[in-house]
Amino acid sequence: MSDVSGLPLIGAAAQRARAAARVLRTLPTDTKDAALRAMADALVERTDEVLAANAADVEAAAAAGTPAAILDRLRLDRSRVAGVADALRQLVALPDPVGDVVRGSTLANGLQLRQVRVPLGVVGIVYEARPNVTVDAAGLCLKSGNAALLRGSASAFGTNTALVAVLTEAAEKAGLPVGSIELLPADRASVGELLDARGVVDVVIPRGGASLIQRVVRESRVPVIETGEGNCHVYVDPSADPAMAEAVVLNAKTHRVSVCNSAETLLVHRDVPFLPRLLSALVDAGVTLHGDAGTIEEAARSGLSAAVVPATDEDWGTEYLSMDMAVRVVDDLPQALDHIEQWGTGHSEAIVADSASAIAAFTAGVDAAAVLVNASTRFTDGGEFGFGAEIGISTQKLHARGPLGLPELTSTTYVVTGSGHTRR
Amino acid sequence: MSDVSGLPLIGAAAQRARAAARVLRTLPTDTKDAALRAMADALVERTDEVLAANAADVEAAAAAGTPAAILDRLRLDRSRVAGVADALRQLVALPDPVGDVVRGSTLANGLQLRQVRVPLGVVGIVYEARPNVTVDAAGLCLKSGNAALLRGSASAFGTNTALVAVLTEAAEKAGLPVGSIELLPADRASVGELLDARGVVDVVIPRGGASLIQRVVRESRVPVIETGEGNCHVYVDPSADPAMAEAVVLNAKTHRVSVCNSAETLLVHRDVPFLPRLLSALVDAGVTLHGDAGTIEEAARSGLSAAVVPATDEDWGTEYLSMDMAVRVVDDLPQALDHIEQWGTGHSEAIVADSASAIAAFTAGVDAAAVLVNASTRFTDGGEFGFGAEIGISTQKLHARGPLGLPELTSTTYVVTGSGHTRR
Structure with missing residues (x-):
């Protein structure tokens, strides 16, 4: 043979x-x-x-x-x-x-x-x-x-x-x-x-x-x-604790930017009252934000306009691997799921939320190697999972x-x- | 995506x-x-x-x-x-x-x-x-x-x-x-x-x-x-019980010839004293035998020459899916393993033996989806395994x-x- x-x-x-x-x-x-x-x-x-x-x-x-x-x-x-x-x-x-x-x-x-x-x-x-x-x-x-x-x-x-x-x-x-x-x-x-x-x-x-x-x-x-390829998202639900959301988003984006399990896009529910806080935390950490219209509006209201450049479709599809993050304000959780379905690479997707039903809907609706609930995308890792050694992170569904x-x-x-x- | x-x-x-x-x-x-x-x-x-x-x-x-x-x-x-x-x-x-x-x-x-x-x-x-x-x-x-x-x-x-x-x-x-x-x-x-x-x-x-x-x-x-593709072998060890060997070989070949888990080649250790018995049982069941030199020699000694046609390399590589069986006399178990490694499709390989060390060597040495010990190759089947339903039999190693x-x-x-x- x-x-x-x-x-x-x-x-x-x-x-x-x-x-x-x-x-x-x-x-x-x-x-x-x-x-x-x-x-x-x-x-x-x-x-x-x-x-x-x-x-x-x-x-x-x-x-x-x-x-x-x-x-x-x-x-x-x-x-x-x-x-x-x-x-x-x-x-x-x-x-x-x-x-x-x-x-x-x-x-x-x-x-x-x-x-x-x-x-x-x-x-x-x-x-x-x-x-x-x-x-x-x-x-x-x-x-x-x-x-x-x-x-x-x-x-x-x-x-x-x-x-x-x-x-x-x-x-x-x-x-x-x-x-x-x-x-x-x-x-x-x-x-x-x-x-x-x-x-x-x-x-x-x-x-x-x-x-x-x-x-x-x-x-x-x-x-x-x-x-390998990881275009990872963090979705922030209105039920999220503001400090937890800030910590998880910052960690997912900035802990180590050049790796596949770092986050590239932030999706924020439009009823989240603390988007300006998230945006300033990212800006303070040195992140360049690529925002949709909703994000830019919110940034303008908070005096952060200078820190946000307009996002295009290319931004949603890019694995930056750099101190850049795309930000989109979504109408609801289903829209966040649609966005992830369209642009994600099936690597790691995170939700920050306190609502059990939102968490359940996100977990069931996302099709990825890992779904992280109130935890940074950076945890998708053989060492972190306790496997002791890892030859890579598979983003395929077979095997x-x-x-x-x-x-x-x-x-x-x-x-x-x-x-x-x-x-x- | x-x-x-x-x-x-x-x-x-x-x-x-x-x-x-x-x-x-x-x-x-x-x-x-x-x-x-x-x-x-x-x-x-x-x-x-x-x-x-x-x-x-x-x-x-x-x-x-x-x-x-x-x-x-x-x-x-x-x-x-x-x-x-x-x-x-x-x-x-x-x-x-x-x-x-x-x-x-x-x-x-x-x-x-x-x-x-x-x-x-x-x-x-x-x-x-x-x-x-x-x-x-x-x-x-x-x-x-x-x-x-x-x-x-x-x-x-x-x-x-x-x-x-x-x-x-x-x-x-x-x-x-x-x-x-x-x-x-x-x-x-x-x-x-x-x-x-x-x-x-x-x-x-x-x-x-x-x-x-x-x-x-x-x-x-x-x-x-x-x-699907199954070029399956039955190896008969000198330690095999003759009646068991006959039953397993006959069942593996003749129970249903058109399916992937039927046997196509019989490998018999040269010290097996009952090869003529296996050959006549197959011939009596209507199987056309395609034998190597050793098989033809043995058949001649037992007056079965007419029933055996010479095997070529093509026979070793063919999934007959018919009442044909290739037969080879091997010098020892490693030669049987070499034959299976060269010609098998990694579907189902059987050994008939009573020697625990022969069984262990065969089980460790064969690289296939299923290894059957003192059992017919026909058992490789979702229904027989108790899975209740089956969409096919995978012969690949991934997934x-x-x-x-x-x-x-x-x-x-x-x-x-x-x-x-x-x-x-």
Whole structure:
């Protein structure tokens, strides 16, 4: 079933990964944990080697005129390497999902039915400049019994090569099979091959910006777990406590603006008496407001006109990832739900309200990975949810929605045990 | 997010379905069950209308030279209509997955986390001649809170139109929204539009033959749940009880040959002393055997040569769906696992053995939706598993693997409830 002809760039690596996956799926947790510990130790021991490769990547990128923000993502230092090593050690402490019995029963005819978690097999990860993803993704895949096919960016290729050399050597010494972690060439065409490798690669997970995710979703013949895009809203109901609304809105917008679970649009019911308070709090925090007519009117009455620019449809559809927020005054809760249905990306939607019926209507009416009631959108996060580790936040409805922990990197098999059972 | 421009054939129906899905997701079980009962009653009351439309379809298909087997699938009679009406009533008795709390906890900071089952939204079903799928699929989608976009075959279009008219009228009278069940035009291009309707349609499920499934999987930009193809194996270990092996192999091959969970290949360990017994039992049952060299040798020794034709690689890769079976003598269990890895479709794989270590190695080593131990492959079935209803058997690893019941037609949402929680 796994034909790698037609995959000149990634075929050999994919074949090694497939072979490794057959072994990985049978390994006990102890062996995988020992490998994760060995990988962490090796990263710390061989930090100099990794940093030397990284320095060369950063130098080349700087010479090529790469913007400072991207250089910063690319750059490793001793403490960042220690951080990723630590993350590997934290994976050891997490329960192994493989072998979990999801459901089990004995059927009327005596057949014993067990639905058991098994690894997905070969997981492809496509990601951008951050080399820490190399280590994170490899660790998450291995703990869940999967082989990792890593396709990082060309700018980080030297760093990723050094990291994978360190990880692979340690993993193999600890008993993991050759092919457990494979770094793919950073050629442009290697992404295309990965997305075309149906039957060889079991799933592809893109980690990066919107354009990368869109390309993967559009082109892939391999099943994809879509992560990331978050055009998140906070709706403030007339029943909301003003101080709570202010705190939640401020936190959702300003706690960290560059992440997918930050809020981009504020929807305020027209009967909310404290909109000026919300607007000034945001302005005071340095947020640029993009308001609809109702918001601008309200701002004018409160002497805040200078702080609000008019919003267009583009504002409702934009994931700013910056100190900007769109603000709309809605007639009622259904209009807020319509707005979210039209413009939301199904990531995280929050309501601030004290009315149980408003909360119930919002919770039932919003179609998203997470609905937050009187809490900041920033809580949609594997760490915050107590999953311990996360490979991304899924905004698709199939397979897994919301933060992706270790169980989300598995599939299941039904094991049916009889004593010579035949069907009548 | 749901742009239907570029969908001239299905856009209007898809838009009605999207609007319906927003209402369906909020309906209590009672309302959905009342609609299912009303739909069943209406089908029985208006059977004549449905049969008249069906007779016209059958006549037209016969005039066009359609083979008898396909005419039979297309043809409805009073008892088939009663049967699908009954299936709708059986759905009423099944638990509604929507609203199930999959997991829940209170986090250290007091946030209450609940992962709740919600409908997928708009489910597209692409299927072939059998008009009973129209009713089954509509019922399964509605019970799980989804709107159904049905794309049946052109040959059954009159029948499907009559069925959907009956179902829709009954459903709307019982309180379901317009758009809950939409029949798409049977034009060739409507499948293409459905597969392209990302953001409008949440998932597409193909029900039919291999070529339909392959087309959907290859072309779809909408997430797909892949069903059906089953190249299933039975492996007989030297530790197997001969009578049990014979019974399981015969049942797996001959109980019903045209279905995906029937066995196509028999793998026998070379130390099994009773291979001739298995071969004669299959031959006596009317099975044509396609054997490897080892099988042909064994058959010659037992005077069964005439019954075995030589197997080629094509045999290992074929889902016969007929009274044919490929037979291979393997050196050991790992070789059986290699064979299954190379040729299997990940549907159902069986072992007959009394050795616990052989059973453990087979169960761990096979990567399939179902592994059957001392039981026929024919047991991989939603009804047999006790799921009560099934929309197909998934052979993919994402989302759902194995028989697809009502819970597999849902996604989940995390509902996070705080009291003004903000992130530090």
